Amino acid sequence: DTFYLKLQYTDGSGETQYSTIAEANAIKGEWVQLANPNYKIPSDAKNMSIYVETAESTINFYIDEAIGALPGTKVEGPAPISFILGDVTCDGVINGFDVAAAKKGLAKGTFASTNAKLAADVNQSGDIDENDVVQISDFVLARIDKFTAVEKPVDFAALEQKFSGISLAASLKNSKYGNPLMTQRFSADPGVMEYNGRVYVYTTNDTLTYDSNGQVTGCTYSVINTLNCMSSADLVNWTDHGKIPVAGSNGIAKWAGCSWAPHATHKTINGKEKFFLYFANNANGIGVLTSDSPTGPWVDPIGKPLISRSTPTCDKVAWVFDPAVLLDDDGTGYLYFGGGTPDGGNPKDPGTARVVKLNPDMTSLAGNPVQVNAPYLFEDSGINKVGNKYLYSYCTNWSTGGNNIGITANATIAYCVSDNPMGPFTFVGECFKNPASFGKEFGCYNNNHHTFVKFKGNYYLFYHARGVEYAMGIDKNYRSAQVDKATISDDGKISYVTATMTGPGQIELLNPYETVQAETFSHMAGVTVEGLNNTTVSAKAGNWTRVSGVDCGTGAKSLTVKASSSSGAVIKVCTGSQSGTAVSYVEIPAGGSMQEITVPVVGLSGTQDLYFVFSGNVSFDSWVLSK
Numbered sequence: 001d002t003f004y005l006k007l008q009y010t011d012g013s014g015e016t017q018y019s020t021i022a023e024a025n026a027i028k029g030e031w032v033q034l035a036n037p038n039y040k041i042p043s044d045a046k047n048m049s050i051y052v053e054t055a056e057s058t059i060n061f062y063i064d065e066a067i068g069a070l071p072g073t074k075v076e077g078p079a080p081i082s083f084i085l086g087d088v089t090c091d092g093v094i095n096g097f098d099v100a101a102a103k104k105g106l107a108k109g110t111f112a113s114t115n116a117k118l119a120a121d122v123n124q125s126g127d128i129d130e131n132d133v134v135q136i137s138d139f140v141l142a143r144i145d146k147f148t149a150v151e152k153p154v155d156f157a158a159l160e161q162k163f164s165g166i167s168l169a170a171s172l173k174n175s176k177y178g179n180p181l182m183t184q185r186f187s188a189d190p191g192v193m194e195y196n197g198r199v200y201v202y203t204t205n206d207t208l209t210y211d212s213n214g215q216v217t218g219c220t221y222s223v224i225n226t227l228n229c230m231s232s233a234d235l236v237n238w239t240d241h242g243k244i245p246v247a248g249s250n251g252i253a254k255w256a257g258c259s260w261a262p263h264a265t266h267k268t269i270n271g272k273e274k275f276f277l278y279f280a281n282n283a284n285g286i287g288v289l290t291s292d293s294p295t296g297p298w299v300d301p302i303g304k305p306l307i308s309r310s311t312p313t314c315d316k317v318a319w320v321f322d323p324a325v326l327l328d329d330d331g332t333g334y335l336y337f338g339g340g341t342p343d344g345g346n347p348k349d350p351g352t353a354r355v356v357k358l359n360p361d362m363t364s365l366a367g368n369p370v371q372v373n374a375p376y377l378f379e380d381s382g383i384n385k386v387g388n389k390y391l392y393s394y395c396t397n398w399s400t401g402g403n404n405i406g407i408t409a410n411a412t413i414a415y416c417v418s419d420n421p422m423g424p425f426t427f428v429g430e431c432f433k434n435p436a437s438f439g440k441e442f443g444c445y446n447n448n449h450h451t452f453v454k455f456k457g458n459y460y461l462f463y464h465a466r467g468v469e470y471a472m473g474i475d476k477n478y479r480s481a482q483v484d485k486a487t488i489s490d491d492g493k494i495s496y497v498t499a500t501m502t503g504p505g506q507i508e509l510l511n512p513y514e515t516v517q518a519e520t521f522s523h524m525a526g527v528t529v530e531g532l533n534n535t536t537v538s539a540k541a542g543n544w545t546r547v548s549g550v551d552c553g554t555g556a557k558s559l560t561v562k563a564s565s566s567s568g569a570v571i572k573v574c575t576g577s578q579s580g581t582a583v584s585y586v587e588i589p590a591g592g593s594m595q596e597i598t599v600p601v602v603g604l605s606g607t608q609d610l611y612f613v614f615s616g617n618v619s620f621d622s623w624v625l626s627k
Contacts, residue, residue, distance in 0.1 A: 001026055002055035004591060005034040012044035018566050020591050021050075028126070030114060031064065033077030055589040083115040085122045085147055086136050090115055095140055102133045122147040151558065151600050159585040162570040162615040166542045168578050169526035172471040175546075175577070178236050178503025178522070180467050180480040184529055185243075187228050188479035189380075190462040191263030191324070192451040193294065195275075199235070199455050200294045201462060202262035202277060203228045205243055206478045219477040225251055227262050227279060229295055235460070235483060236506040236548050239520040241295040242532035246279060252289055253300040256281040261322045261380075261449065266294065267331065267362060276362045278335065280321030284309060286337055288363050295533045301363050307337065307356070312368040317352045318342050324381040324451075325358075326390075326421060333358035334421045336372065336392065339379030347399035350377045353392075355422055374416060375427050376400045376407060380449045382415075389492030390418045392425050395448040409433060411448045413463075417492050431494040435465035435482070438499040443470040446477055452486060452494070456507060459486040461497045509551035509607060513627065518563075518612075518620040522548040525578070527614075536621045539614040541569075544578045547610045555605040556625040561586045564594040569616030573601075575608045588618055601625065 005021040021039045026032040034052065041048070052063055067075050086094040088101035090113065101112075102120045106128050111117040120128050122135045131150075138144045172183040181187065186206035193200045205226045209217045225247035230238045245251045246259035253259075260280040267274055277289040277298060285305035289298040307320060314320055318340025326334045334357055341350040353372035356365050378397035383390065393415035400407045406429045407414060413432035416425035436445040443466025450463040464479040485504040487495040510516070518537040519529045526543030529535050537545060561571060568590035574580040583604040586597055604625075612620070 001057050001059065002589075003032065003034060003061075004051075004053050004055060005036070006051045006053065006591070007041065007045070008049045008051060009042065009045035010047040011042065016567075017042075017045075018590060018592060020593070023055075026061075027114065027118060031078040033075075035075060035077065037069075037072050037074060053590065055591070083119040085119055085124075086139055088116050088120045088136070090119065094136070099133065099137045099140055102128070102136050106130070106133060124149040151598070154585050154599055156582060156585060156602075159570050159572070159587060160582065163572060163613070166615060168544060168613070169542050171523050171525040172468055173523050174501065175523065177501045178505065179482040179484075179501045180465070181232075181238050181482060182228075182230060182240060182480070183468050183471075184240065184524060184527065185228060186468060186478045187230070187481040188464045189261040189322075189449045190451055190464060190481040191261065191278075192453040192462045193264040193266065194453055194455050195266055195294050197456075198231045198233050198294075199453060199460075200229065200231045200264065201238075201481060202264055203230075203464075203481050204260045204262070204479075206480075208478065216474050216476055219479075221260065222258060222282065225257070225259050227259050227277075231294070234506045234508045234510060234549065235455075235504055236522045237510055237520050238522070239517055240529040240535060241519075242529060242535045244277075244289075244296060244298060244532065246287075246289070246298075247281065252298050253279075253281075253287050253303075255304055256285075256287055258282040259287075263324050263451070264294070265325045265327045265333070265362075267327055267333070269361070274362070276325065276333075278306070278323040278325055280323060280337075281305060283319035283321045283340070285320050286323045286335070290363065293533075297533065306363065306365070307335070307369070311365070313354065313371070314338075314369060316342055317354060318345075318350070319352070319379060322379050322381050322449075324383045326383040326385060328385065328421060331360070332421075333360075333362045334383070336381040336383050337369075338372075338381065339377060339394075341397065347397050348376055348403065349373075350397070353377050353381065353394065355392075357422065370422060372416070372423055372425055373427075374414075374425070375405055376403065376414070378411065379447065380413075382413075382451055383421075384452050384454075384488070385421075386488050386492045387490050388419065390421050390425075391452075391488075391492055391494065392416045392418070392423075393431065393450065393452065393494070395450070406430060409437070411445065413448055413450050415494055428493070430496070432461060432463065432497045432499070435463060435499045439501075441467055441470060441501050442499060443467050444475055446479060449479075452488065458504075458507075459488045460484065460504060461486040463499070465499065467501065506549040509549045510547060512547075512550050512552060512556070512610075512623075512625040515622050515624045516547065517622050518545070520547065521545040522609075530619075536619050539618045539620060541614060541616050544611055544613040546578070547612075550608050550610050552605050552608055552625065553627070556601045556627060558598055558626045559584050559586065559601050559623060560596055560598045560626065561588075561623045562594060562596045562621040563588050564592050564619045565590060565617055566592040567617060569614060569618045571618060571620070572613040572615070574611040574613060575604070576611075578611045578613055580611065594619065594621060598626075
């Protein structure tokens with residue numbers, strides 16, 4: 001077993017930490033020394049205690065003595081155990097003599113030395129048996145190139161006791177719903193890009209703000225300087241790629257004060273795929289970031305706004321924001337943006353929508369923006385090419401009453417059509433009502449923001465609603481992304497889209513035999529997602545995540561989890577619900593080091609919803625099943 005010598009202490013922020021001083025593998029019946037002649041106690045450490053503990057097992061052990069000495073002092077201890085699995089003769093090579101020595105030791109029950117016995121136990125079961133001899137023989141005959149350890153049994157009853165008295169956290173998302181996409185953060189203004197069999201959704205990171213009494217205040221858009229990124233292959237399980245620090249002194253685009261309403265595309269330039277993320281700096285301009293990956297890392301290629309109020313024709317645009325980008329079939333890029341009604345302007349014809357052609361680099365303008373005629377424009381540019389038609393869609397304003405063009409309510413999604421990406425555009429009509437009109441679970445009325453995207457043969461509408469804040473019992477304009485199926489005909493006509501909480505359903509099953517990132521889930525309660533791009537799930541006791549529609553096939557035999565825990569914890573894996581039938585338990589040893597742990601799985605086959613339930617503090621990176 002592995003033993004640790006650890007320092008438990010309270011750090012400068014008052015948190016309890018566990019620092020590993022030394023570790024070593026001990027053999028039953030043998031002594032081992034845990035020593036570190038150069039360990040440095042953290043400078044902010046208080047309330048210190050030293051522990052000796054096992055990594056995995058609960059066993060009895062002896063401590064002979066504990067010695068503290070000056071740095072660099074060497075204290076003699078037991079000779080270290082040194083052996084090579086399969087090298088029973090301990091001569092440095094594995095050959096037929098080792099097979100003979102293993103057979104002889106098995107028959108007589110004794111070996112020439114402790115090292116010889118340990119070397120013969122190639123399946124690491126703790127005993128020498130026929131399987132060990134067969135594996136050594138197969139290795140010598142080149143039938144195998146490595147030894148296979150036997151799986152240690154998992155004591156389900158003992159590990160279930162770790163969950164005794166733990167209350168499970170409540171989810172903000174109905175177990176039968178696919179919407180909203182995420183509940184660990186708000187996610188407004190979804191801008192969507194398809195790439196390589198996945199759909200990537202970039203959103204404004206609405207962030208809770210509080211007054212001096214600790215009460216939630218209305219969404220303060222001026223403090224938002226990060227964007228969210230998530231992706232999915234099935235429209236139900238979403239991978240959270242983290243918060244992109246865009247604006248402000250700690251952001252990528254330090255010139256920007258805010259980051260809102262992102263939209264993205266990708267283009268092959270000089271034989272290399274490049275990604276472009278456009279965002280609004282408040283209502284005062286459009287910025288662009290670039291990357292070699294849809295999830296970053298991102299850079300600011302020009303160090304200034306791509307479009308500002310000083311850009312020609314933009315002086316009359318009330319709100320220079322809400323970009324939407326189109327990459328045409330010939331590789332030419334076009335950017336659409338704008339909104340609002342100028343002071344004294346006509347809300348029926350605000351004249352504040354713009355389109356501009358981009359240079360081949362996608363980060364500079366190829367001309368001056370021109371006006372898009374969008375009746376009753378409020379904000380939220382959207383653009384799609386269907387066949388040979390260009391569809392410009394947008395959110396109508398709050399002054400649509402008495403119109404004669406077919407707009408039935410305020411803040412709906414309407415669209416225009418053109419034969420040219422630069423227009424002129426002809427108004428067609430409405431295609432999506434305000435989400436609040438579809439039921440109370442969508443929350444109260446707010447602005448409407450959307451993206452249409454074609455994904456795996458069908459069209460979908462991504463939009464935001466206020467369902468998460470409704471589930472939280474607040475009414476402060478915090479918005480969350482959702483998705484529903486849409487229909488767009490080949491001639492460019494958009495049928496009315498119906499908003500639902502169920503969503504479009506899972507369009508393909510999840511393959512658990514390829515590594516699944518822990519931050520990929522359909523539902524969750526309590527957990528947070530930490531990091532950027534290479535993110536991890538941070539969980540506490542009673543938290544859980546759910547992965548929907550997992551295709552376990554004819555049956556899984558084992559589960560490998562990559563995780564860590566500062567103080568030790570257990571992950572219970574269930575089917576059916578967060579308190580359903582357990583198919584495996586994963587014991588995460590204390591110490592805080594990220595490691596892979598493989599455990600057997602019982603009774604897991606077919607298509608299942610898998611729940612990962614946590615008994616304590618865990619940092620969870622990934623998981624994969626094996627047959």
